[in-house]
Amino acid sequence: xxxxxxxxxxxxxxxxxxxxxxxxxxxxxxxxxxxxxxxxxxxxxxxxxxxxxxxxxxxxxxxxxxxxxxxxxxxxxxxxxxxxxxxxxxxxxxxxxxxxxxxxxxxxxxxxxxxxxxxxxxxxxxxxxxxxxxxxxxxxxxxxxxxxxxxxxxxxxxxxxxxxxxxxxx
Amino acid sequence: xxxxxxxxxxxxxxxxxxxxxxxxxxxxxxxxxxxxxxxxxxxxxxxxxxxxxxxxxxxxxxxxxxxxxxxxxxxxxxxxxxxxxxxxxxxxxxxxxxxxxxxxxxxxxxxxxxxxxxxxxxxxxxxxxxxxxxxxxxxxxxxxxxxxxxxxxxxxxxxxxxxxxxxxxxxxxxxxxxxxxxxxxxxxxxxxxxxxxxxxxxxxxxxxxxxxxxxxxxxxxxxxxxxxxxxxxxxxxxxxxxxxxxxxxxxxxxxxxxxxxxxxxxxxxxxxxxxxxxxxxxxxxxxxxxxxxxxxxxxxxxxxxxxxxxxxxxxxxxxxxxxxxxxxxxxxxxxxxxxxxxxxxxxxxxxxxxxxxxxxxxxxxxxxxxxxxxxxxxxxxxxxxxxxxxxxxxxxxxxxxxxxxxxxxxxxxxxxxxxxxxxxxxxxxxxxxxxxxxxxx
Numbered sequence: 001x002x003x004x005x006x007x008x009x010x011x012x013x014x015x016x017x018x019x020x021x022x023x024x025x026x027x028x029x030x031x032x033x034x035x036x037x038x039x040x041x042x043x044x045x046x047x048x049x050x051x052x053x054x055x056x057x058x059x060x061x062x063x064x065x066x067x068x069x070x071x072x073x074x075x076x077x078x079x080x081x082x083x084x085x086x087x088x089x090x091x092x093x094x095x096x097x098x099x100x101x102x103x104x105x106x107x108x109x110x111x112x113x114x115x116x117x118x119x120x121x122x123x124x125x126x127x128x129x130x131x132x133x134x135x136x137x138x139x140x141x142x143x144x145x146x147x148x149x150x151x152x153x154x155x156x157x158x159x160x161x162x163x164x165x166x167x168x169x170x
Numbered sequence: 171x172x173x174x175x176x177x178x179x180x181x182x183x184x185x186x187x188x189x190x191x192x193x194x195x196x197x198x199x200x201x202x203x204x205x206x207x208x209x210x211x212x213x214x215x216x217x218x219x220x221x222x223x224x225x226x227x228x229x230x231x232x233x234x235x236x237x238x239x240x241x242x243x244x245x246x247x248x249x250x251x252x253x254x255x256x257x258x259x260x261x262x263x264x265x266x267x268x269x270x271x272x273x274x275x276x277x278x279x280x281x282x283x284x285x286x287x288x289x290x291x292x293x294x295x296x297x298x299x300x301x302x303x304x305x306x307x308x309x310x311x312x313x314x315x316x317x318x319x320x321x322x323x324x325x326x327x328x329x330x331x332x333x334x335x336x337x338x339x340x341x342x343x344x345x346x347x348x349x350x351x352x353x354x355x356x357x358x359x360x361x362x363x364x365x366x367x368x369x370x371x372x373x374x375x376x377x378x379x380x381x382x383x384x385x386x387x388x389x390x391x392x393x394x395x396x397x398x399x400x401x402x403x404x405x406x407x408x409x410x411x412x413x414x415x416x417x418x419x420x421x422x423x424x425x426x427x428x429x430x431x432x433x434x435x436x437x438x439x440x441x442x443x444x445x446x447x448x449x450x451x452x453x454x455x456x457x458x459x460x461x462x463x464x465x466x467x468x469x470x471x472x473x474x475x476x477x478x479x480x481x482x483x484x485x486x487x488x489x490x491x492x493x494x495x496x497x498x499x500x501x502x503x504x505x506x507x508x509x510x511x512x513x514x515x516x517x518x519x520x521x522x523x524x525x526x527x528x529x530x531x532x533x534x535x536x537x538x539x540x541x542x543x544x545x546x547x548x549x550x551x552x553x554x555x556x557x558x559x560x561x562x563x564x565x566x567x568x569x570x571x572x573x574x575x576x577x578x579x580x581x582x583x584x585x586x587x588x589x590x591x592x593x594x595x596x597x598x599x600x601x602x603x604x605x606x607x608x609x610x611x
Contacts, residue, residue, distance in 0.1 A: 067461060
C-alpha cells in the first residue's frame, strides 16, 4: 500500500483509539450524575432537573464516540455462518467489498447529522423542558462521533484491501 | 411497487447482505438508508440521523451499559468463579450435579446481567473447561451453558424487556416481575431434564469422586456459601430500591453497577486490570448493541412510512382470516424463524412495532406477550444459523468443542423451551401472577 494510505490508517487508528479510551470513561460520569441526582432527591428532597437530559446526551456521546474504537476491537456481531468458512484472505476480499455498504450508511448518517446540526445552530433549537438545553452541542458531538466512525470504516477498508492483496498493514 | 413488495424486497436484500458476513449494524443501516433515499429522495436524507436522535430520546436505554457492566464485573473480578465453585461443591455429589449447578449459576448470573453475554462468557470460560475435565459429555454441557445463559434476557434485570417495554409502552417493572416465574420455571424444566437424562445415561455425567468430596470440610462448604451471598445482595438491594419506588429504573441500574463494583472491592478482587477489562468490554458490547438499535430504527422507520403495520394487520386478520390464537402462534413462529437469520436485537426493534398494535387489537395482555416474545427470542438466540449465543459460543468455547457439537447440543433445550412457551401460553398466570400480586390486582 502507498505510504499516504499507511499513514492514514496509522493516524486514524491512533486517534480513534484515544477517543475510544476517553469515551470508555464516560460511563463513570454517567453513573456519577445519576447517583448524584438520586442522592439529592432521596436524601435531601431536592430533585435535579438537568440530569435526565444530561444522561441522555452522555449515553449518545458514549456509544457514538466509542463506535470507532469498538470497530477496531471488532466487537460488532456478524452473521458468520459462511464467513467463518472462508480463508482470512477471502474474508478480506468480501469485507473490502461489503464495507462499502457500511460506508454508504455512515455517509448518509453523517450528512443528516451535519444538516441537523446546522438547523440546530441557526434556529438555536432547544428541548422543551424545564432545563431547556440548546441541542447544538450534543448534535456536534454526535456528528463528530459518526464522522470518526466513517474514518475508521475507511481505514478498515484499506486494511481489508491490503490483506486481500496479501500484504497486510499492521 | 406496492408496499408489501417493497418490504419483501428490503428483507430479501437484508438477508442476502447479512450472509456475506459484514457487520450486522452496517448491513441493516445500509438497507434502511438506501431504501429511504430510493423511495423518497433527498427529503429522507436525515432519516438515519433522526434514528440516532430517537435512540437519544429513549431514556431507558441508559440502563444498557450499566447492566452489561454489572455482568462483566461479576465475571472479570472472579466472583463468578467462586460462585461456580460453590455450586460445584454443593451439587457435586448428585449425578449430573455439576450440570445442575451450572444452571443454578446461570440463574444467579442472570440476576446480575441484562443480556446473555456475561453468562455466556462465564459459562464458556469457567464452567465448560471444568465440566469437560470431569468427563461430562461435551454435547450435553455445551447445551446447558447455552440454554442457561439465555435466561439472562428473561430474568431481571433484562435489557430485552426494557427494549420491549419502550416499544410497547408498558411499565418495565411489571415486565420484569412477569419474567421471574417463567425464568425459574424454565430453569426447573432444564434441571429436570438434566437429572432424568443423567439417571438414564450415567456415563454422560460422572459424579464427583468420594475422596474428593471428603477432602472438602464442612467449614469450607459453609464459607463457600458466601460467594453466592454477594450477588444476591447486589440484586436484592437494586431490585428492592426499584420495587419500593425509591429509585427509578435508570437510577437503579447505576446503583446496581456501583454495588457490583463494591462487591468486587469487598471481596478484594478489584484491581486496575479488572476495572480496565470491565470498562472496555462494556463499551464494546454497548456500542455493538446501540449501533444495531440505531440501524434497526432507521430500517423500521422506512416501512413505518410505507404503512406496513396496516398491511400486516389486513393480511393476517382479513386475508388469512385467522383466529386470535392462530395469529399469536404465527407471530411467535415468525420470531423464531426470523431470529434464525436476523440479529435478535434488530429483530426486536424491527418486528415488535409491527406486531404490538396487532396484539393490542386482538385483546391480549401486552405484559404476557412480552414474556412470550422474550422466550421466542431466547429460542432464536440459540438456534442456528444466526444465534447471538451461538456466535459468542463459537468465539469463546474451548477448542475441543466443534461447531457441530454446538449445533447438536441445543436440540433438547429448544424442545424444552418450546414446551415452556406453550405452558405459559396456556396458563398466562405463570407470567402474570407476580406482577398482579405486586400491583394488588
